[in-house]
Amino acid sequence: MISLTELKDILNNNDREFVEDLAQKARETTIQYFGRVVSLYAPLYLSNFCDNYCIYCGFQKNRQVKRKKLTIDEMHREMQKVSAAGIQNILLLTGESREKTPVDYIKGAVQAAKEYFPSISLEVYPLEVDEYRELFSAGVDGVTIYQETYNKARYKALHPGGKKADYQYRYSTPERVAQSGIRMINMGVLLGLSEVAEDIYHLFLHLEWMEKHYPGVEYALSFPRLIPLKNSFNDYIEVSDITLIKLICMARLLFPRVGINLSTREPAAIRDHALMLGVTRISAASKTTVGGYSLCHANTKAPQFEVMDNRSVKEIVEMLEQKGFDPVFTDWRADGIRNQLRPFGGRGTASLRRPFGPS
Amino acid sequence: MKTGSPLIIGGREIKNRFFLGTGKFKSKADMKKSIIESKVEVVTVAMRRVDTDRHSENILEYLPEGTIIMVNTSGARNAKEAVRIARLAREAADIDWVKIEVINDSKYLLPDNYETVKATETLVSDGFTVLPYMHPDLYAARELQAVGAAAIMPLGSLIGSGQGLEARRFIEVLIAEIDAPIIVDAGIGRPSQAAEAMEIGADGVLANTAVAAAGDSAAMAKAFSMAVEAGRMAYTSKFIPSKELAEASSPLTGFLFDEKQ
Numbered sequence: 001m002i003s004l005t006e007l008k009d010i011l012n013n014n015d016r017e018f019v020e021d022l023a024q025k026a027r028e029t030t031i032q033y034f035g036r037v038v039s040l041y042a043p044l045y046l047s048n049f050c051d052n053y054c055i056y057c058g059f060q061k062n063r064q065v066k067r068k069k070l071t072i073d074e075m076h077r078e079m080q081k082v083s084a085a086g087i088q089n090i091l092l093l094t095g096e097s098r099e100k101t102p103v104d105y106i107k108g109a110v111q112a113a114k115e116y117f118p119s120i121s122l123e124v125y126p127l128e129v130d131e132y133r134e135l136f137s138a139g140v141d142g143v144t145i146y147q148e149t150y151n152k153a154r155y156k157a158l159h160p161g162g163k164k165a166d167y168q169y170r171y172s173t174p175e176r177v178a179q180s181g182i183r184m185i186n187m188g189v190l191l192g193l194s195e196v197a198e199d200i201y202h203l204f205l206h207l208e209w210m211e212k213h214y215p216g217v218e219y220a221l222s223f224p225r226l227i228p229l230k231n232s233f234n235d236y237i238e239v240s241d242i243t244l245i246k247l248i249c250m251a252r253l254l255f256p257r258v259g260i261n262l263s264t265r266e267p268a269a270i271r272d273h274a275l276m277l278g279v280t281r282i283s284a285a286s287k288t289t290v291g292g293y294s295l296c297h298a299n300t301k302a303p304q305f306e307v308m309d310n311r312s313v314k315e316i317v318e319m320l321e322q323k324g325f326d327p328v329f330t331d332w333r334a335d336g337i338r339n340q341l342r343p344f345g346g347r348g349t350a351s352l353r354r355p356f357g358p359s
Numbered sequence: 360m361k362t363g364s365p366l367i368i369g370g371r372e373i374k375n376r377f378f379l380g381t382g383k384f385k386s387k388a389d390m391k392k393s394i395i396e397s398k399v400e401v402v403t404v405a406m407r408r409v410d411t412d413r414h415s416e417n418i419l420e421y422l423p424e425g426t427i428i429m430v431n432t433s434g435a436r437n438a439k440e441a442v443r444i445a446r447l448a449r450e451a452a453d454i455d456w457v458k459i460e461v462i463n464d465s466k467y468l469l470p471d472n473y474e475t476v477k478a479t480e481t482l483v484s485d486g487f488t489v490l491p492y493m494h495p496d497l498y499a500a501r502e503l504q505a506v507g508a509a510a511i512m513p514l515g516s517l518i519g520s521g522q523g524l525e526a527r528r529f530i531e532v533l534i535a536e537i538d539a540p541i542i543v544d545a546g547i548g549r550p551s552q553a554a555e556a557m558e559i560g561a562d563g564v565l566a567n568t569a570v571a572a573a574g575d576s577a578a579m580a581k582a583f584s585m586a587v588e589a590g591r592m593a594y595t596s597k598f599i600p601s602k603e604l605a606e607a608s609s610p611l612t613g614f615l616f617d618e619k620q
Contacts, residue, residue, distance in 0.1 A: 035383020035385070061385060330408060
């Protein structure tokens with residue numbers, strides 16, 4: 001494992017040749033472990049009710065935004081729209097309100113999502129092991145949980161109320177997820193909340209500890225950069241493009257098999273370049289408002305963050321193919337056959353079936 | 360023992376002993392070209408990636424006619440999940456050759472032999488042609504053979520590592536002791552390593568990353584196919600014994616014996 005000093009040295013070294021060398025190594029490692037395959041997913045915001053007071057967030061409890069949670073019918077409309085665009089891997093999100101969006105509500109959303117998506121992940125408030133287990137049984141494959149920052153003093157200052165004020169409870173969340181049997185865990189910090197090198201160092205330590213104690217889980221990392229909504233929060237560090245790229249490269253070199261996500265909060269130019277360096281999963285055509293896909297115009301409800309890359313799924317696929325990547329929509333099926341999974345034989349390619357005759 | 364005998368798996372003779380995995384290619388067209396140019400007969404396909412819903416995304420539709428498809432249970436963390444994936448493959452795509460891959464370690468991706476034996480037993484009794492991927496352990500290999508594995512696939516080294524036959528000595532033990540065909544799978548990075556596996560008596564070699572991530576996948580697939588064939592031919596042709604030193608006919612001390620005679 002890299003030391004904090006080494007990590008700082010790398011982040012401080014912006015020598016052109018050094019950065020290129022790091023990128024070349026990261027690219028080589030990515031191709032060796034992942035080939036030229038990139039998975040696609042889309043987020044779906046179920047609710048923006050929140051009981052936390054995260055000072056930097058567009059959904060926090062004190063903020064005067066229109067609150068909305070989707071009804072089951074609305075979920076179906078949203079899901080149909082996302083599914084029709086070709087997405088098969090859905091990330092369901094809520095604000096952190098156990099009261100407004102209890103586990104039963106989330107479970108209802110998962111059951112609805114199962115009708116459209118082979119793979120379902122969640123980004124919701126931290127739960128108990130039994131609750132995760134219940135959702136795993138309902139069809140959840142993955143959970144995204146960010147510590148936001150690993151600097152405890154800073155964490156305390158930024159999360160003054162609600163359940164989220166409990167640093168340790170949040171820190172132990174990936175462990176509870178792993179204990180429930182859920183197969184994928186996506187970890188990260190919100191870049192810019194605190195000193196980057198320290199946050200990343202502790203993120204890497206946290207991941208290393210998880211890998212050692214829960215080796216059966218597939219891990220992924222995200223590197224979201226904080227983009228505060230206008231005039232809402234100024235006390236943060238601007239994380240440069242070069243820093244972001246170096247973080248992705250370092251993650252790839254230190255954790256060769258770990259997935260790396262990059263969402264549409266990053267502009268197209270950054271995302272397209274980062275694909276070469278270690279990013280293995282990207283979201284496409286995301287809406288970050290509740291009901292954003294089918295129910296309302298994107299500008300009538302407050303988003304959690306502004307989408308910087310507005311390309312359609314089709315455009316993303318074209319970009320990937322042009323760059324020599326194979327876009328992958330299906331990477332896991334939580335379940336057996338669903339209704340829309342038609343038998344292969346119906347395609348007029350029967351010669352491919354049982355090439356050596358029935359056994 | 361198996362010298363010169365044809366490779367028969369699931370009642371079918373396999374002429375090309377190079378098996379190819381279909382993951383990690385830059386495009387499905389590139390994968391197809393690699394299969395065609397190397398004349399590979401058996402390919403593995405990850406069921407987790409099979410999308411029978413959409414024509415353009417369905418990897419199965421890119422496989423040349425007559426290719427034997429062996430679905431792999433990639434993603435399975437235990438026997439139960441592997442069995443579920445294999446049954447899904449049969450139901451959705453009518454495939455009944457299965458490579459069992461049970462991995463419960465996301466860092467090293469080493470196979471779990473205990474769970475692999477359990478899954479093999481269940482799927483053999485379900486009527487599948489089962490080829491388990493395993494860590495080359497003699498006891499596990501015997502178990503796999505006893506429960507009806509059609510072939511056994513020990514790893515050469517860590518999957519995707521390209522380190523070659525790190526496990527050579529243990530694979531030799533399996534080749535000597537197990538009657539089921541031995542297909543070396545995982546860790547083979549170069550055609551020379553594939554040839555080495557064949558020279559020591561393996562019945563076949565499976566590679567994926569080494570071909571899919573190569574600069575020219577189709578040419579690399581062909582190179583592997585040729586190396587596997589060359590290795591097999593060398594094995595069946597009987598090697599000269601290998602010795603530590605050059606064989607001298609005692610030019611320095613021969614006179615001592617000559618005089619006595």
